[in-house]
Amino acid sequence: MDPEYFTSYNMCWGTLGTVRPFPGFHADRDAMEIREALESKNVVTLLRILTNRTNAQRQEIVKTFEEQTHKDLAAALKKCLSGDVEVLLLELLMPPVQYEAYRLQQAMAGLGTDEETLMEILCTRSGPRLQEIRATYKQLYKKDLEKELKGETSGDFAKLILALLNKSDTAGGxxxxxxxxxxxxxxxxxxxxxxxxxxxxxxxxxxxxxxxxxxxxxxxxxxxxxxxxxxxxxxxxxxxxxxxxxxxxxxxxxxxxxxxxxxxxxxxxxxxxxxxxxxxxxxxxxxxxxxYSALQKQFKGDHLQALLAVCRSED
Missing domain, CATH: 1.10.220.10 (Annexin)
Known part of the structure; x- marks a missing residue:
């Protein structure tokens, strides 16, 4: 796909993402279908709904589900699902900034540190977005992200990590x-x-x-x-x-x-x-x-179907 395609696609769709707002969205109807699917362990329905809604729409579903059932949707999914498909759907339920805070926390959890995942997030997110992630990290884990990163890294790498966390554009020749x-x-x-x-x-x-x-x-x-x-x-x-x-x-x-x-x-x-x-x-x-093809060669079952739904189509 060339840049002109991306420009036209952006003008038509308003996004370069694969997941876009579901037309005719009704949180009440989706929450009811999900409730029935959980009772019957109908994974196909869960995948169809949760991979075909934007995160904002999923958050409405989460809220409506709780109002209807007085239960947490994430907890309900954990009882119904298992393995990688459970992990993926739970990740899709997280608000975007919360998800990235979670990824940073996971990269530092346990023995050893996943330095490249830390770098991936810090390098591909803007300064303002990183400050949102930092605030959310504090709210979720009751710890300061900068202090956590400092404790997990050392030397010049630590300096690089912290500079990225606090990055802002300044002029230079x-x-x-x-x-x-x-x-x-x-x-x-x-x-x-x-x-x-x-x-x-x-x-x-x-x-x-x-x-x-x-x-x-x-x-x-x-x-x-x-x-x-x-x-x-x-x-x-x-x-x-x-x-x-x-x-x-x-x-x-x-x-x-x-x-x-x-x-x-x-x-x-x-x-x-x-x-x-x-x-x-x-x-x-x-x-x-x-x-799309690479995913089909590597994964299988419900997990594969969920990934394909997010990927959307062949290129």
Whole structure:
């Protein structure tokens, strides 16, 4: 799909997501159907409704269901479902900002930290959105997200993570930034400071000019530069950040290509109403197959049907 397609699609549909408002929506009717489906364990009906409504519509269903039954819909789904399909439908029920706070919490839960999932969310969300997520995290988990991230990371990677959490666009000259990044590589050990400062505080258009200029100056790609001069978690984090600056769609498509359920859920649920069509197009270009077909090869049963419903169609 070319950019002109996306422009026309955006004008016609008002979204680059795959899930759009269900026409003729009635929360009362949906809540009643869901109640009956739960009683009869009719998973097909649950999937049909919950994957064909926007998150805002799902929130109305949740509220109406509780008014009708005096029960929590998420708790009712847990009793009826199991496995990955249960996880996916429960994730679809979460409000978007709550879901991203949940993903961050899960990335830090238990032994070890999922650094790349932290980076994925922090790199692909705006500063204002991240502050909403931070406030929601505090409300849900009674902990400060910045302190939690600081406790789970260290060194230059921790500085990068915290800079992304608190990012805001500030002015800077393209040539000056190119020179600053180039100079940071000239010592015996590369200086991470300018990379953190510049790459977390400029807009995407500016940063792409800076990265392109640095590639021309150094005679190698930014990825090669990052691999050569940095190491450990910071190299991973910087690599993810650079990929997201160059094209978040391509980066997210790469994550989807792993077909790891938690990655697939996280990206498809988070982006289903925003830009999943763009990610689907990047996936085709990257892998030579559609996301729809790739899901069919990897998953099965009700879980597959739910994922296909969110994906929507072949490319």
């Amino acid at each position: 393209v040539q000056r930034d190119i020179e600053s990044l180039s100079a940071s590589l000239s010592g015996k050990k590369a200086d991470a400071g300018p990379w953190i400062n510049i790459l977390t505080s400029r807009d995407l258009d500016h940063l792409n000019k800076v990265l392109t200029g640095l590639e021309l100056k150094n005679g190698q790609t930014i990825n090669q530069t990052v691999e050569k001069h940095f190491s450990g978690d910071f190299r991973l984090g910087l690599s993810v950040l650079v990929q997201c600056i160059q094209s978040s769609d391509v980066y997210l498509a790469k994550r989807l290509a792993s077909m790891k359920p938690s990655f697939v859920h996280g990206i498809m649920v988070s982006h289903s109403e925003e830009d999943l069509l763009c990610i689907r197009a990047a996936f085709v270009k990257l892998t030579g197959t559609s996301l």
